[in-house]
Amino acid sequence: MAAFAVGSLFLSAGLAGLTYQLTRGYLIRQRERSLLSQTYANARLVNSALRSPAPDIPRLLESVELPAGSNPLLLRRGAWFGASVAVGPEAIPSGLREAVMEGDAARQRFALQGVPRLVVGIPLPAVGGAYFEIFPLIELDRTLTVLRNSLAAAAVATIVAGATVGRLVTRRVLAPVAQVSAAAAAVAGGRLDVRLDEGGDPDLVGMAVSFNHMTDALQARIQRDARFASDVSHELRSPLTTLAAALQVVTSRREDMPERAQRGLDLLSGEVARFERLVEDLLEISRIDAGVAEIALEDVVLAEFVLHAVRSGPAGVVPVEIEANVGRAVVQADKRRLERVVANLLDNAARHGGGVRRVSVERSDAWARIAVEDSGPGVAPGDRERIFERFARGGAAGRRDEGDGTGLGLSLVREHVRLHGGSVWVEEAKGGGARFVVQLPFTA
Amino acid sequence: MGAHILLVEDDRRIRTSLRLVLEDEGNTVDEAESAEVALEVLGRRQADVAIVDLMLPGMDGFELCRRLRASNDIAILILTARADSHDVVAGLEAGADDYVVKPAVPKELSARVRALLRRSTRPGATSHHIFEDLEILPEAGVVRVGGVDVSLTKTEFGLLCELAQAAGRILTREVLLDLVWGYGYFGDGRLVDVHIRRLRTKVEADPAHPRHIVTVRGLGYKLEP
Numbered sequence: 226m227a228a229f230a231v232g233s234l235f236l237s238a239g240l241a242g243l244t245y246q247l248t249r250g251y252l253i254r255q256r257e258r259s260l261l262s263q264t265y266a267n268a269r270l271v272n273s274a275l276r277s278p279a280p281d282i283p284r285l286l287e288s289v290e291l292p293a294g295s296n297p298l299l300l301r302r303g304a305w306f307g308a309s310v311a312v313g314p315e316a317i318p319s320g321l322r323e324a325v326m327e328g329d330a331a332r333q334r335f336a337l338q339g340v341p342r343l344v345v346g347i348p349l350p351a352v353g354g355a356y357f358e359i360f361p362l363i364e365l366d367r368t369l370t371v372l373r374n375s376l377a378a379a380a381v382a383t384i385v386a387g388a389t390v391g392r393l394v395t396r397r398v399l400a401p402v403a404q405v406s407a408a409a410a411a412v413a414g415g416r417l418d419v420r421l422d423e424g425g426d427p428d429l430v431g432m433a434v435s436f437n438h439m440t441d442a443l444q445a446r447i448q449r450d451a452r453f454a455s456d457v458s459h460e461l462r463s464p465l466t467t468l469a470a471a472l473q474v475v476t477s478r479r480e481d482m483p484e485r486a487q488r489g490l491d492l493l494s495g496e497v498a499r500f501e502r503l504v505e506d507l508l509e510i511s512r513i514d515a516g517v518a519e520i521a522l523e524d525v526v527l528a529e530f531v532l533h534a535v536r537s538g539p540a541g542v543v544p545v546e547i548e549a550n551v552g553r554a555v556v557q558a559d560k561r562r563l564e565r566v567v568a569n570l571l572d573n574a575a576r577h578g579g580g581v582r583r584v585s586v587e588r589s590d591a592w593a594r595i596a597v598e599d600s601g602p603g604v605a606p607g608d609r610e611r612i613f614e615r616f617a618r619g620g621a622a623g624r625r626d627e628g629d630g631t632g633l634g635l636s637l638v639r640e641h642v643r644l645h646g647g648s649v650w651v652e653e654a655k656g657g658g659a660r661f662v663v664q665l666p667f668t669a
Numbered sequence: 670m671g672a673h674i675l676l677v678e679d680d681r682r683i684r685t686s687l688r689l690v691l692e693d694e695g696n697t698v699d700e701a702e703s704a705e706v707a708l709e710v711l712g713r714r715q716a717d718v719a720i721v722d723l724m725l726p727g728m729d730g731f732e733l734c735r736r737l738r739a740s741n742d743i744a745i746l747i748l749t750a751r752a753d754s755h756d757v758v759a760g761l762e763a764g765a766d767d768y769v770v771k772p773a774v775p776k777e778l779s780a781r782v783r784a785l786l787r788r789s790t791r792p793g794a795t796s797h798h799i800f801e802d803l804e805i806l807p808e809a810g811v812v813r814v815g816g817v818d819v820s821l822t823k824t825e826f827g828l829l830c831e832l833a834q835a836a837g838r839i840l841t842r843e844v845l846l847d848l849v850w851g852y853g854y855f856g857d858g859r860l861v862d863v864h865i866r867r868l869r870t871k872v873e874a875d876p877a878h879p880r881h882i883v884t885v886r887g888l889g890y891k892l893e894p
Contacts, residue, residue, distance in 0.1 A: 462750050463680050465772035470686035473775040477693055501772055519755070523858060524887040533854040555887065564855050 233387020241376040249369055253334075260292075260360050261332060261345055267291070268347040268356040271299060275352040282306045294361040301354035312337070312359055317344055325355045334362065341366050401429045405436060415516055417444040451515040454508060461504045465497075472497055499631070506633040509565075510615070513640045520644050525558040527551065527593050527665075531586050534567035543571070546585040556593050556665050562641040566649075567595065569634040570661050574599035576630055578659055588667075592647075595663045598654040609651050613639045638663070672696045672786050675716040677707040677733065678748065679725050683774075687720070690775050691782070704728035708736060715741075718782055721765070722748045723756055731763040738764030744785040744823060748774060761863040766824040767850060768857075784851035785824075798833040800894050803872055803881050805833050814872050824849065825868045828861075832882060832892035841889035865890055 267289045274285050286297050286308045298314055299306040305314040314322075316337050324331045325346035332345045341362040348355045404421060411419040417440060421433035472494060479487055512518045528547045535543050567584075574581040578599025587594040604612060611617050616632040638661075642649045647665040654660035674696050678684040681702070688698045699716065701707035704725050711719075719737055723730035730747060737743055747760040747768045757768050766785060769777045798805040804813040807830050812819045821829065831848045832840065840848075846856035849864075865884075869876040883893050 462771040463683060466774050467680075467682040467686045469772055470683070470690050470775040474686070474689045474693060504772070521859070530854075537853065537855065560855060560858070 228391070233391070234384045237380040237383035237387070241380040245373055245376050248372055252365060252368065256362070256365050257332060257343060260343055260358070263291075264345040264347060264356075264358045267297065267358065268349065271297075271356050272349050272352060275301065275349070275354075283308070291358065292360060294363075296359045298357040298359065299354060300357070301352060314357075316359060317346070317357055321346055325357070401426050401433075405429075405432060408436065408440075412440055412443070417447060447516055451512070451517040454511040454515050454517070457508065457511070461508075465501055465504060468497055469501065503631045503633070506631045506637055509637060510633060510640060513644065518644060520559045520562065522557045522559055522645075524555045525560060525563070526553050527556050527588075527595075528553065528586050530558070530560070530563065531567065531584065531595055534564050535571065535584055537564075538568050538571045543581045544583045546583060548585065548587045551586050551588050551593070554588050554593060554667075556667065558645060558665065559641075562644065566638050566641050566663060567597075569638045570595075570597040570663070572630070573597075573634055573638075573661070574601075574659075577601060582654070582658060590667070592664050592666055594665075596660055598660045599658045601658055603653050603657060603659045604651050612651065613649070672717045672782065673699075673715070674782065675699045675701060675707060675710060675719045675743075677701045677704065677719060677725065677730070678722040679703060680722075683722075687774065687778065690778065694779050694782075696782070704730070704733035704736075707733060711737075711741065711743075716743060718744045718746060718785055720746045720748065720778070720782075723760055724750070731759055734760060734763035734765050738822070742822070746778075746781055746785060757857070758859055758863060761860065762867075764822070766822065767860065780851075787851070796834075798836065800833070800836070800881055800892065802874075805829060807833075812872065819871050821868070821871060824864060825871070828864050829868060829872070829882075829892075832890065836892045836894045839885050839889050839891045845890065861890070 270289065271285060274280055275282075282299060282301070283306065286299060286306060289297050289308075291297060296307060296309045296312040298312075298317070300314070307313055318333055318335050321331050321333045321344060325348050328348045328350060330345075330347045332343060334341065334343050336342065337359075343360045343362055344357060345360075346355055346357045408419045408421055420437050420440065423430055423433045423437065425433065472490075475490060476494060479490060482490065509518075528551050531547075532545055535545050571581055571584075574597055578601030580600050582598045582600045584598075585594075585596045587596065613635050615636045617636075639649050642663055642665070645665055647663060649661065649663045651659050651661050674691055676684055676687060676691070676698055678687065678700075679702050684700050684702070688700060691698050699710050699714065701710050704721075705727055707719070707721075719733075721730045721733055721737075725733070734745055734747065737745055745765045745767075747757075747765040748771060749756050749760065749768055750771050751757075760768060767781055769781055796807070798807075802815045804816075806812070810826060812821055812826065812829065827849045828845065831845060842858040842861045843854050843856070845861045846852040846858070850856060850860060852860075865882060866876075869879050869882055873879045873881060881893055882890060884890055
């Protein structure tokens with residue numbers, strides 16, 4: 226846009242300037258030439274008239290044919306004769322006068338009484354004098370002014386037109402590109418139903434068709450994944466529901482069973498419970514992967530929430546320290562997911578960290594943090610990313626596995642926190658042990 | 670306690686196992702493998718609670734909830750496969766009182782059924798409330814708007830009574846979940862929201878601009894005396 230305006234500015238201003246210079250030169254030359262030839266003709270006339278025995282010089286000068294406003298001047302034997310009082314011999318520039326006295330014809334443009342004029346001088350050696358004519362160039366000057374103004378106006382009009390056309394063209398050329406860019410951003414943001422208009426600009430139909438094919442394929446793929454997660458959900462939940470219900474019926478009669486049957490039943494109960502958790506976690510994670518996880522955000526008073534979550538969690542009595550500036554700070558959170566986050570961190574501390582040492586809630590202007598510290602050996606710096614990966618169990622030195630976790634706890638923590646627009650990491654707690662930190666943004 | 674329960678579930682194994690669990694708790698259970706059969710069974714014998722799987726062949730669970738709600742004063746508990754789906758809200762809007770997510774059904778189910786029945790038999794607050802055109806007689810189980818009796822479900826009635834009891838004070842969703850549904854802090858706030866919406870359509874002249882049951886943004890609900 227700006228380039229178009231600058232381009233048309235230079236182009237039109239340059240062209241207008243050039244046109245003016247050329248036209249001005251041409252017009253001035255034309256005018257001078259015609260005045261020159263006219264003066265020569267008059268000079269010849271005067272010359273021949275002066276040869277007569279007793280010339281009537283004033284009449285002679287009056288009889289000379291001249292354009293309006295022009296003045297003839299005659300120098301004869303040292304005396305000046307003129308037809309007008311207004312323009313006398315003193316008006317003739319001295320340089321020109323001297324040149325003519327020395328026998329050369331000359332012309333010169335000059336200004337007199339604010340009017341541009343041309344003076345032409347022709348020596349008349351035969352009669353011992355010289356003949357001058359002074360012409361006002363006011364007409365020419367006016368013409369040039371009009372020309373200059375017209376050209377300036379045309380240049381301005383061209384610049385405005387150039388800028389306008391440039392803007393229209395730019396918009397026309399760039400609009401489809403902007404559309405594609407916006408559509409791609411929308412798709413990247415999860416809006417998979419966005420499509421481009423395939424009937425638009427012929428040059429861009431190919432791109433639009435390819436783009437739409439790509440998003441169709443992407444959408445189909447994601448829908449397939451989501452459907453698979455949902456199918457698996459139904460297929461696994463039904464037998465698990467039956468299993469859990471039947472197990473409950475048997476468990477309520479546990480006391481009537483022989484000791485060996487009881488031990489068998491306890492194993493069964495433990496594994497069914499673990500299986501339930503595993504299926505639950507897998508489905509949770511596959512829904513997040515498929516982009517179909519629905520997050521139900523609501524205002525949550527963070528301190529109150531953490532106290533409830535810890536109290537109802539698996540860890541028993543745990544000291545919870547709420548920093549003074551937290552107060553009744555509210556975060557936007559999905560309570561079910563955030564409760565899983567806290568429960569999984571407590572579970573992780575109990576399972577791998579030798580028990581929870583303390584939980585703290587902290588805040589700044591931009592974020593709120595929930596930190597869970599354990600009494601274990603901590604996490605080696607090299608493992609601090611890896612432990613958030615799925616099924617990343619057992620590898621870290623000193624982090625033994627009891628065998629009844631799902632291996633998905635920490636990766637789910639990360640996924641849930643990400644859904645909230647936050648982040649989670651592990652660092653070393655003061656005085657040893659691991660410190661898991663969940664940071665949530667204050668969106669409000 | 671011996672409640673009478675109608676169990677509507679198309680999977681025979683789930684139906685059988687849940688029946689065993691419910692009977693262990695001292696309830697009487699009728700089974701139905703489809704919504705159509707459920708309506709037929711109810712035609713013969715009333716039930717206190719209907720447990721409805723949302724995914725049923727033929728008429729689905731949502732439609733069954735609407736039918737039950739239209740003609741019966743029965744407590745409805747839905748079974749769903751996903752807690753975070755829109756199914757839960759749709760089921761509640763169709764008239765369900767509460768929900769349980771598979772597969773954690775057996776543990777939860779008995780507790781939920783007990784909570785529903787407790788609500789049905791709880792001796793309500795004793796005082797008689799009048800808020801302009803809205804009149805609540807907790808003991809008689811009667812609500813009148815402009816002198817006309819309004820039919821509320823037991824959950825809606827319980828919710829209204831709790832709000833009336835605390836008239837002018839804000840009740841958070843957590844408190845309402847505890848008072849009406851017997852959930853702790855981590856109960857699903859959508860239960861409250863959907864029931865408040867339904868309650869407004871019945872007792873408010875203009876449910877979109879409620880006069881009595883007002884939302885206090887970010888805090889909860891209160892009954893404006």
